[in-house]
Amino acid sequence: PTKLDTRYFGELLADVYRKNCDIHSCISEHVAKIRGRKHELDPSIDYKKEEVEELLPKGATELTKQQIRYLLQVRPRPPEPAPPSLVSVDNLLLLLLLLLLQTRLTADRSMRLLLSTFSSLREELLHMSEDLRVEKEGLERDLSFKADQARQYDGLLEAVRENNRQLQLAGQSSSSTLQIKTDELSRQYRDQLAAMREEKDREIQRLRTQVTTIQTDTSRSSADRSLQLRISELLATLEQRQTTISRQEGGDPEADAGEKRQLQERHQDHHHQEVRSRRRPQRRRSHLEPLLLSCCRYRNQYPILGLLSDDYQVTSPVKEAKTIVIERTG
Numbered sequence: 001p002t003k004l005d006t007r008y009f010g011e012l013l014a015d016v017y018r019k020n021c022d023i024h025s026c027i028s029e030h031v032a033k034i035r036g037r038k039h040e041l042d043p044s045i046d047y048k049k050e051e052v053e054e055l056l057p058k059g060a061t062e063l064t065k066q067q068i069r070y071l072l073q074v075r076p077r078p079p080e081p082a083p084p085s086l087v088s089v090d091n092l093l094l095l096l097l098l099l100l101l102q103t104r105l106t107a108d109r110s111m112r113l114l115l116s117t118f119s120s121l122r123e124e125l126l127h128m129s130e131d132l133r134v135e136k137e138g139l140e141r142d143l144s145f146k147a148d149q150a151r152q153y154d155g156l157l158e159a160v161r162e163n164n165r166q167l168q169l170a171g172q173s174s175s176s177t178l179q180i181k182t183d184e185l186s187r188q189y190r191d192q193l194a195a196m197r198e199e200k201d202r203e204i205q206r207l208r209t210q211v212t213t214i215q216t217d218t219s220r221s222s223a224d225r226s227l228q229l230r231i232s233e234l235l236a237t238l239e240q241r242q243t244t245i246s247r248q249e250g251g252d253p254e255a256d257a258g259e260k261r262q263l264q265e266r267h268q269d270h271h272h273q274e275v276r277s278r279r280r281p282q283r284r285r286s287h288l289e290p291l292l293l294s295c296c297r298y299r300n301q302y303p304i305l306g307l308l309s310d311d312y313q314v315t316s317p318v319k320e321a322k323t324i325v326i327e328r329t330g
Contacts, residue, residue, distance in 0.1 A: 020106045027110050031117045 017103055017106070020103050020110075024106050024110045024113075027113055031113060
């Protein structure tokens with residue numbers, strides 16, 4: 001193509017500008033993904049169009065402005081005719097200058113965006129590092145506390161194991177001593193039990209002896225009471241006989257003969273009762289109940305007995321009285 005073809009140079013510069021804008025858009029997208037801060041105030045505003053309008057020269061003709069808008073792919077406000085294919089050298093230089101300025105402005109914007117993004121990332125990284133440092137310190141404190149607890153638990157476990165081992169050794173060493181003490185206690189218990197049994201046996205024997213003594217005393221007192229009753233009966237009979245004798249001294253032979261017969265009959269009856277009582281079989285008694293046999297012999301001689309026989313010799317009224325008690329356990 002011709003060297004002064006404005007279309008060739010304009011398209012070349014427009015392609016450079018578009019690539020620069022694409023780079024800026026790519027940077028903006030990536031910054032938005034990493035949540036970077038942008039310096040653009042409102043994304044809905046077309047800043048490229050305003051910047052192009054600001055870059056247009058003040059004294060340029062409308063034809064030159066249309067050519068610049070066309071090359072930068074900015075639609076004109078009112079519809080205008082197509083740009084001519086050739087421009088002057090001054091307009092070409094002006095267009096190149098504008099494109100270079102806009103490219104530099106886009107590059108500066110991209111640089112500011114990158115710097116702002118890196119600054120925000122740096123701040124976030126600083127905050128994150130501070131949080132991580134605080135969390136690390138907390139974790140280190142927790143780890144130190146847990147380590148201290150683990151050491152304490154290990155010490156306690158070791159102490160418990162040592163105590164168990166010592167207890168096992170002490171139990172093994174004292175097993176023989178414990179057996180000896182157990183045998184000694186058993187022997188003492190058996191001795192105490194035997195002593196208590198002997199004491200109880202002696203107590204039982206003493207109680208049996210007391211019971212036997214009480215029964216013997218009771219039997220003796222019964223025998224004494226029987227003897228007293230018998231003596232009372234004999235005294236009453238003696239008085240009766242004395243009365244009879246005194247009455248006979250007045251002289252009544254038939255009454256004396258009747259009295260003799262009555263005395264003989266009573267004497268014979270009493271003799272037969274004693275014989276029958278001696279011949280009567282004794283009932284069985286327990287080994288603890290004593291058997292008491294009382295034999296009473298009365299040798300009292302009275303004057304009235306002289307009526308029974310002619311050879312009766314009068315002696316003292318009471319010669320001898322004896323009571324024989326025979327004790328036997330059945």
